[in-house]
Amino acid sequence: MKELVSMSTLEQTRAIRELTRSFEEKKRIRNKVLAFRSVKKSHEFTWFAELSENASLFFRRCGYTMRSARQALELWHGVMKEIGGKFGSSVLTYFMFLKWLLLFNIFSFVVNFSFITVPLLVYDPNITSSVHFRGLELLTGAGYFTHTVMYYGAYSNETLQHGVEYNLQLAYFFTIAVYMVLCGITLIFSMASSFKKNFVLVDPASTSAWQLLCSWDFSVTSEKTVTQRKNNLRVQLKESLSEKAQKELLTLPEKLKRFGIHLGSWLVSTALVVGCAVSIFFLCQYEGKLFSQWGPGAASLQQEAETLLVPFVVSLLNLVIPLFFSLFNKLEHYSNKRSQIYTLVIRNVFLRMSVLGVLCYYWMNEVSLRAPSQCWESMVGQALYRLVIFDFLFLMLGSFFGEFLRNVIGTKLHRRLGSPEFDVARNVLDLIYAQTLAWIGIYFSPLLPSIQILKFLILFYLKKVSLTQNCQPPRRTGRAAQMQTIFIFLLFFPFFVGAISIVGYTAWSLNPSQNCGPFRGLNQTFSVVEVWIDGLQSLPGSGWAVWIYENIIRSELFYFLVTLIILGITYVFYQLIQGRKELIGLLKQRIVNEGKDKSYLLDKLQNLHMSRPKKDTRQSKDGRNSHQPSLSGHSDAVRQALLARQQAEQEEATYSDGVSVPADISTSSALMQAMLARQKAERENEDYYQRAEDPPSSFSALSLAMEARQRAEGEMLQENYRKEHFYENPTTASSAVSQVMQARLRAEESSAVMQVMQARQQAEQEAGMQWTDVQLQNQAVSSSSAVAQALQARLRAEEESPASSVMMQVMQARQQAEQEAGMQWAHVQPQNPAAVGSSALIQAMLARQQAQNEYDDGY
């Protein structure tokens, strides 16, 4: 409550919201806090406070409005909900990914259009083509489009002079460079954050717990899907159980057979990929030969149509070969679903990579050298345009044949097949491939993103319709979030890096066309920067830019140093990770140990409760036991000590008689004291039995003792409870050590449990300290005059031997002792002795147990 009041309004709102209470309770708390605040404020009422309060309220309202507005603006909110509701979050991943890529392309289009195309159009608005529009251009991208702003060739290398200078060369270069760099950074950051979230924290061992505790998709709303999911989950569970049972039974020939199938399918798929790559390469060369036979001027319609051959074949291969891969995948036997998916993904990536690699090789090494008269960049741009368009067509065909026809066959002809599943992995790879084409093409055809935007928009609705009409939800739901991370990673690693290196290679090493495009007349595209810097040198006041260029961008030493630093940082982080892993292992072990201790103590406690009526035998048994296991290690000793303490407590509460423990508290550990106390208690016990000849009296004394003990325990519990609450306030009573521990744990983003455990341990430590207090107090009691009085009382009682009087006497003695104890408590408390090192563990255990009980009760 106090914490809440002292917080700022924003934090306070958040804290209240995070309470896991019912709404009404939250409201009550909030009102209380607000009331408290207004009372406080009335004391120190100033116009400034009011103003700031109003301002913060205003900003908060603004924040709410913004949040609402953002949600309203969010693209396809309803559609996404519908898909998630019917097919679950793993299929939703595909659509999220599609949306994400679409945003990339919109950004790229806006940037390119406004920084490259608009200036050109302003400068020279009437770029007209010599060829008439014939319709086929939509597919080929050639003909009419060749000399439009669509391609590299149409851009000018001049500097605009409308009031301000605008260098089109530089604009072209920097726009694309900045876009690529921004893409890279975005990818790296989203990859890193999603990796951190989805991989680092994930525990690979907990599959069945995960399946049951966290995999249920609450957003699924359709009845059919729910039953389907239930069935799927049941099948999965059964399979995983039988797999676990079966794993050991696999014989050597079976293993060999499986291995052989794996090897075979890898070989075949690699051969397929290589075959595809080689055939595409020869096809390209053949097409090149055809082109070189063309005369100058406009190509005929047939010639133009011939250019469609390569994209057609490439897209066809991209459609068909993955089907073979899926077939292999069905033949192979995988121990778990994940490795199956990963194998499929790897093979597909391999295929796409080699196809794209061959095409790029062909463009870079043959097209770029071929025709000095023609604009080779535009030709590459056209080729990419065709690929993009054909890829789109084949994606549509794919969803028609793969999903619609398959559904018709599955539901009408072969009932056994059923509706097809939506293959998230394959579809996402298609998207990645499409996006890579757009990235490569951005240098050659700056407006390609516009085509891409259209393509993705249509694809989104197409896939949505196809999904809802034809498909059933995937039978197995993998970890959707992890798959998403892998997709982002794939998008980055082979594909984006490949695209950027091709664009980079083009800019650094290839000769731009001499007659067209913004870089005509230069040896390399990059020399545009050199020319610019040369121009800058003559200008005053731009020395810093030249210096940066000379000393940073162009110096190898700089990059070397940067690389070294990054490597160093990586190494440090690696070491940190290793250390933390070790730490986590240790902490886990500790939790297990504590759990064992806890259960042991609970057992013990239960036994004590059960054996209460026959306590004397029990105690003597304990006494006998205590001598044997002291050899068997520390933990036994701890237990013994615990027992001892309990006994000692009992004894002390009942008799309070003359146990004069050495008052040398500071040196002897609590453990020792406990042991001592116990021995004394035992002795006392024996004493007592020897001396108390009258059985009824001893019995009643015992029952009194029990009562007293219970009361003492109750007090203790209360005390602990209070303490616990007190310690919840982290600023008041947390020791430096535990804070450091916590901070470290938080830094390493270890799990909630760890922190909770840590917090509990902290509480335990505190509790331990408090226990020490109690003990000290006990010591004090025992050495105080109360002891003497109690002794007297008891002696008297023994002399007078009748049962009733003994009871009375003991009662009196106890009361006195309690009073004394209360006084002593007051004395001891302010001293607050230092925590007694290792022995605090035992006490902490007890305290924790009690805390646990408290918690359970509270819950």
Added chain:
Amino acid sequence: MGATASQLDKGMLSEYQELTYLTKQEILLAHKRFSELVPKEEIDRINCRIPMNLVLTLPELKSNPFNERICKVFSTSDSHDGSLNFDDFLDLLSAFSDSATLEIKSHYAFRIFDFDDDGTLGRHDLEKLVNCLTGGTDDTNLTPEEMRQLIDNILEESDIDKDGTVNLSEFQHVISRSPDFVSSFKIVL
């Protein structure tokens, strides 16, 4: 306290915004949906409750295997009959909304899964949970042996202190290691 079923005034709305993770539109939508469920004769009563069977007619909850548990957990009714008033209903939506923290979500998930309300997930709870998740006809259900093995597996993986039950912190530990949870523990109107 509480809203009349027929309208929401502005102060109420901002209070709801402050205390839940919902946006204005979501609260208004929730209110609309809630009012549709309120029986005619009670529409002007302050703070009226909808009985559980009516709440469960909402398509968002209808087919959820935990729908009754959800109602019971979020209900503040004294008779524990799972009936919800508007505050409870918002509370429910808030916990299942996109912006609720992992802490809140896991807390409520734990309570939903804790069928006997004893504060830990014991074997009995886990068994019920498995039945809810795989539920179906008797012949396809898991055999007792499979069930036992499955629960053993769960306990082995998530019961860190080996006391035979999964308590809240252990549960949150498991949850914190499964990033999908936040996106799947979601009900949107």
